[in-house]
Amino acid sequence: MTLSKQLFALTERFGALISLSLVLLLWEVGVSLFNIPTYVLPPPSDVFAAATGIAFGQWFSHSAATLKVVLAGFFAATCVSIPLAVAISSSRMASSLIMPVLIAIKATPVVAVAPIIIVVLGTGDMPRVLITFLIAFFPIVVSATTGLALAPPELISLSKSLKASGWRELWDIRLPYAVPHIFSGLKVASTLVVTGAVVGEFVAAERGLGYLVLFSTSNFDVATAFVCLGLLVGFSLLLFSCVGTVQARLFPWSLPKDATG
Amino acid sequence: MSKAITFSKVTQSFERRGQTSIQALDDLSFEIGAREFVSVLGPSGCGKSTLLQLLSGLLMPSHGTISVNDQKVTGPRDDVGIVFQKPTLLPWFDVVGNVTFPIRHKGLSVTSEIQDRAQELLELVGLKEFSARRVDELSGGMQQRVSIARALLLDPDILLMDEPFSALDALTRDEMSFELLRIWSAKKKTVLFITHSIPEALLLSDRIIVMTPRPGRVMEEINCPFQRPRSQETLGDPRFAELSNHIRGSLLKDNANQPQ
Numbered sequence: 049m050t051l052s053k054q055l056f057a058l059t060e061r062f063g064a065l066i067s068l069s070l071v072l073l074l075w076e077v078g079v080s081l082f083n084i085p086t087y088v089l090p091p092p093s094d095v096f097a098a099a100t101g102i103a104f105g106q107w108f109s110h111s112a113a114t115l116k117v118v119l120a121g122f123f124a125a126t127c128v129s130i131p132l133a134v135a136i137s138s139s140r141m142a143s144s145l146i147m148p149v150l151i152a153i154k155a156t157p158v159v160a161v162a163p164i165i166i167v168v169l170g171t172g173d174m175p176r177v178l179i180t181f182l183i184a185f186f187p188i189v190v191s192a193t194t195g196l197a198l199a200p201p202e203l204i205s206l207s208k209s210l211k212a213s214g215w216r217e218l219w220d221i222r223l224p225y226a227v228p229h230i231f232s233g234l235k236v237a238s239t240l241v242v243t244g245a246v247v248g249e250f251v252a253a254e255r256g257l258g259y260l261v262l263f264s265t266s267n268f269d270v271a272t273a274f275v276c277l278g279l280l281v282g283f284s285l286l287l288f289s290c291v292g293t294v295q296a297r298l299f300p301w302s303l304p305k306d307a308t309g
Numbered sequence: 310m311s312k313a314i315t316f317s318k319v320t321q322s323f324e325r326r327g328q329t330s331i332q333a334l335d336d337l338s339f340e341i342g343a344r345e346f347v348s349v350l351g352p353s354g355c356g357k358s359t360l361l362q363l364l365s366g367l368l369m370p371s372h373g374t375i376s377v378n379d380q381k382v383t384g385p386r387d388d389v390g391i392v393f394q395k396p397t398l399l400p401w402f403d404v405v406g407n408v409t410f411p412i413r414h415k416g417l418s419v420t421s422e423i424q425d426r427a428q429e430l431l432e433l434v435g436l437k438e439f440s441a442r443r444v445d446e447l448s449g450g451m452q453q454r455v456s457i458a459r460a461l462l463l464d465p466d467i468l469l470m471d472e473p474f475s476a477l478d479a480l481t482r483d484e485m486s487f488e489l490l491r492i493w494s495a496k497k498k499t500v501l502f503i504t505h506s507i508p509e510a511l512l513l514s515d516r517i518i519v520m521t522p523r524p525g526r527v528m529e530e531i532n533c534p535f536q537r538p539r540s541q542e543t544l545g546d547p548r549f550a551e552l553s554n555h556i557r558g559s560l561l562k563d564n565a566n567q568p569q
Binding site: 200202203205206207208209210211212213216220221224299301302 | 385393395397
């Protein structure tokens with residue numbers, strides 16, 4: 049292999065790392081070149097300093113508060129959405145009863161409802177989990193409903209000719225056929241739940257990374273807000289890749305052939 | 310010879326929302342003897358899939374009766390196995406898991422006896438070495454063999470085959486026809502084979518029921534005079550070409566009389 053080819057291969061392999069480093073470098077140079085004040089846009093070096101400026105225990109407790117809401121919201125969205133999708137796909141009547149309600153909920157801007165939810169449910173994690181749930185559940189319902197309708201009609205005929213119960217038809221045929229769709233819904237939801245948790249914290253919280261963003265920016269400590277942002281992005285990506293890993297481990301057949309290698 | 314399948318004056322019409330009803334089958338009567346191999350041949354729209362649904366008890370006829378082993382069909386039954394046009398295997402099970410699927414799907418447990426039976430069926434269809442493979446690693450022809458083994462698991466008296474080889478390429482299709490003859494000679498079932506292909510019907514069947522489309526009626530019944538076991542030479546029999554031409558001629562003539 050020639051040197052240029054090796055270079056290409058390396059660039060491909062570490063593409064994300066290289067482009068991210070470039071952005072950070074431009075940012076650092078740009079801020080000092082144009083004399084931008086730190087309270088408007090701190091350079092990355094200030095952000096790193098801010099990260100170490102707060103004790104690890106503090107970061108941990110804020111992150112844990114946010115993660116708790118993120119995971120609870122994700123769990124609730126999953127547990128509610130899949131049975132809901134099963135109900136919707138079970139009959140045309142159920143679908144015409146449930147779907148309008150879901151669409152109405154989805155059409156409501158959650159950010160606008162959030163203060164109302166806080167008033168109704170009070171402080172504590174519960175209202176934040178509900179807000180997170182409301183932001184994340186819809187894509188799971190929609191994709192699971194699509195997936196549940198995808199089982200080949202021949203297999204449904206086979207199931208009926210074997211006199212299997214409706215539950216067995218669902219469990220043995222319809223749900224497995226929906227697995228790839230359910231997971232794409234879960235992947236979308238996994239990034240939405242972080243947004244949901246932050247929205248909840250913006251409205252009412254005493255801890256958490258969203259709260260810390262509000263608190264630090266009100267003190268013109270933009271560097272700390274950037275650290276929070278970095279952590280939130282990290283959690284989003286982590287949850288997203290966890291969903292992918294669970295799918296690959298538990299349902300390897302549900303992935304396209306080239307993806308499994 | 311006892312009758313395995315009897316259709317007596319069966320009429321089937323479907324209500325379309327807000328429209329006049331569509332008649333799929335009209336006054337259809339025929340009989341199929343035990344262990345007879347009968348093909349139903351006809352163009353699209355002759356009600357072949359309706360026939361299959363009626364026979365497997367998934368659909369009740371508007372008029373007339375259908376009997377299997379001298380019992381009126383009132384619902385799905387275990388003595389009828391189905392092979393569909395597409396293999397429709399379950400990708401989350403391996404090959405043997407697909408063969409034993411009917412047992413598990415009925416909520417029964419897979420005993421070692423069932424396991425042995427599944428292995429024996431896989432050997433019969435020539436897939437003994439593939440029992441632990443993932444089904445998406447198999448070719449179309451092999452997948453269809455798995456679905457034949459699956460249909461035979463409950464040891465049905467009757468095998469319904471709905472254009473089982475029509476999704477395969479031409480060479481595999483020929484190969485599968487001879488394979489089916491071999492399997493049938495080992496497991497003498499009553500077979501109702503639905504097909505579009507005249508040569509396929511002639512090569513495989515004892516008797517061919519030729520149907521007209523819209524609504525489906527029996528146009529003609531033809532006995533296939535070729536000796537069994539059939540082989541490559543059957544295709545060269547002068548009567549083969551003769552009958553083939555005869556069927557094609559009557560289907561074309563009928564088609565010309567159809568209102569478009």
